[in-house]
Amino acid sequence: MKKIIGITGGIATGKSRVSAFLKSHGYEVIDADLVVRELQAIGGRLYLAIYDTFGQTFFLENGELDRVKLGDAIFSDEKMKERLSVIQDKIIRQELLDRCQASKADVVFMDIPLLFEKNYAGFDEIWLVYAPRETQIERLMKRNKLSRVDAIKRVDSQMPIADKRALATRIIENCDTIDVLEMQLITIINEM
Template sequence: MSTFIVGLTGGIASGKSEVSRRFEALGITVADADIAARDVVAVGTPALEGIVERFGPKALQSEGSLDRAWLRRRVFADPVERRALEAITHPAIRARLKALCEAAQSPYAIAAIPLLTEAGGRSGYPWLDRVLVIDTPEACQLSRLRRRDSIDEALAQRMIQAQATRAQRLALADDIIVNEGTPEHLQPQVEQLDRLYRQLAQR
């Protein structure tokens, strides 16, 4: 059971998934907020019932699962609706992540939370012992995002600007991994932090 939990975050196309994989390869449990977000709205969950109560039966597909495309169109057109959805899902996602981390058999656990800054940072996740930010220069983010999603520069810029700023993320950081080179440059940084977190978890 892990009592030491690290929050891992970073902007879009910063390399969060690659860093997570490298921690997992060292035997560390990584609980992913994106996966938790899908789990908490599965058929039969309280969050799905809350969504139907708030948005009506159109939020469901014919077989009873969440109609993500319909809901996405609905909430992204209206900030009030988006906040209403977040009020239903965010507490469930936080609880799921915390439970997964606490159940981990590794010396410490990582909660990978892409929108940690936007979700209130430490006040939203008071159970995080440390915050690790994957930091990437915006020019690097842009080129990766364009290549990864096959999109033009204008759309890539809008996607980056829709998130918290680099400065806002860095203000949360206890630890920083700089990811502006090849994936191989990440390994020494991950190994160094793994040693640190194992020591801190023993205290």
């Protein structure tokens, strides 16, 4: 029987690093962010839905989705964020479900940043990649070259990381070096 493990966290907590580690050890990881990017590519289901809803506002001259402009808009306009969320939610959920069902692996990891916020269900376990709020802000400023105000705005747009801790099956602390994180992951994998 297939085991499905959700991986979540907050922005800049290290979900991608955990997913990359799992992939490098032969595990199948379905990355919701990558799925969304595929669906947002020219002609994809999300691309068409965004175009039908907002027109050319968030598209570059070459026809591609302007992710930066769209991201800036949704992080500064709550109504637009909600409208886009409703449009995308059904398409994304169905695609993730289809990919999970099609998998032949015994263990499938699903990296879903908004797992709790969007009430995803059906997991045998949920692993939370945790970093304190201040660490998230600092990482986001460095990674995305954002001002502190913009980094805080993005962190605060998600459910507080402390609230997510109470909902997870397992907490992966990502507050130290990469080596410490990887040793922790090896221990967790050996316990599966």
